[in-house]
Amino acid sequence: MSLDEAIRLRDPSRLPSRRDEDWRWTDLRGLLRTVPEPSQRLEPGELGVGPFDGLEGEAILVANGAGPEDLRIVADESRTVILRNVSRGDGAHASRLRIEVAAGGRLTLLESHEGGGAGLSLLGIDLSLGEGASCERLVLSDLDPESVAVVELDVRLSARTRFAQTLMTTGARRQRLETRVRHPGQGAEVRLDGAYVLRDRRHADLTTSVRHEGPDGRTEQLTRGIVDDQARAVFQGRITVQEGADGADARMAHNALILSDRAEVDARPELEIYADDVACAHGATVGALDEDVLFYMRQRGLPEAEARSLLAASFLGEVLDRVEAPVPVEYLRAWLAARLDAGI
């Protein structure tokens, strides 16, 4: 893909730009002009602690793009993997990780994106699930404000598999979290959720595409986010139901709250349906906190800032309630609350 080539060849003309329809709101070529030099090696001592430290699981590290290339979960095995993707400095790096979960296997992937410096990074993950396998992916992304980062996940499902993910991010100078799913139907289920809290001049792009290729597949999607200051959120959700993928059930919702006149949300939900017998729906809303509700809360004694963050936290809370990974929901609430309390 072009970003991978742009980094490896240090060729800025290969960076995705607004001329690529899918990247029009996350223009990297216009932003960067040049591709930074390759990142330096990172020593383990420089890494600090990750947000999932202390939870039980097998640790995998990608440090400035250096890390393992393959991960296999054998048949009927159940594993929790804590994947830290840490970047430092102002260089560029790209890496790719293949994950295979064999038939009947279960993977809980607790993934964090940390640091970033003023650099450019790409992490690509290929995930394939054998028949009856399942994977729950939980992502916490908290990057440096000057970083530019892209994470791409390609998922291949088999019959009766389940893939569920929840992305939680505070964005970056420019960030894209992209998820592409090939959905065979046949009883397979997909949940693609996300929550973002963006402030200052941060940007986050949550792009998903799901292609229903066979009959009787389910997809559900709930993304909620809050943008403040001059931040910008991009949500692109595409669900395609191919001819013959009858019985598909796909539901997508994206709701955003804008807390400042200068913040922006660009949302593009798309359903492309070429089969006859399907149940599909999408809903998208962009709004502000309800001033009448805020007054009601203040009349009861809550200071305005507290009322705002309570409303914002409960708005995002519905996404957290759907997380199935063995991470205490209180921990995720606190993670979000800490990012909300800084001034909403």
Next chain:
Amino acid sequence: MLSLRDLRVRVGEREILKGLTLDVPSGEVHAIMGPNGAGKSTLSYVLTGRPGYEVTGGAAELDGVDLLGLEANARAAQGLFLSFQYPLEIPGVPALTFIRAAMNAQRKARGEAEISAPDFLKQARVCASDLKIDFDMLKRPLNVGFSGGEKKRMEVFQMAMLSPRFMILDETDSGLDIDALRIVSDGVNALRGPGRSMLVITHYQRLLDYIRPDRVHVLADGRIAASGGPELALELEREGYDKYARAA
């Protein structure tokens, strides 16, 4: 307790309150009655600090504290409570979570310690049982999907929990059937006592059969047009507001 002097309020270009003077002494319940558009809801909102109401003259004090210079939440911490005509829904925030946050915010503003979780729950159980509120309802997001009567009951529940010293009841009887009206009124009456006052805003006399006022005032065209004892409410019920509307 509450003292309003020549209060003048505009909303946009329109003057709604045109020199309203009113005193509610400590321990008394006063009713404000009046035709639609007289400024009854404006009075409740301007006293509680809702944005969008411009005070162009006069004063409003609660026990000598100037209310008009305080933020809405600071007025609440002073002990001012408005039971809303149309209580708002707060999606995603359980009623108990909200009330506890409000209670602790008020305590913090007054320099008091937070209430402990067991003490809070104990108090909530007692108040809920008095108002015949199912305790499980308090674990649901506040007012979301509640009926009109349930919302009014939740207002009185919050009032009992927060224990304000000055209460404004804005059309608390609207949307209530007779049984609910009795429960709500009993809840309100239980809060009456020395050191506590109320302003009961109502369109109809019916509520005043349950919450007996010490004084009744007629609000017409932004001013108090008449004041009297409880018998004034009965007269208004018989004769309507026509003569005040004409006088205005």
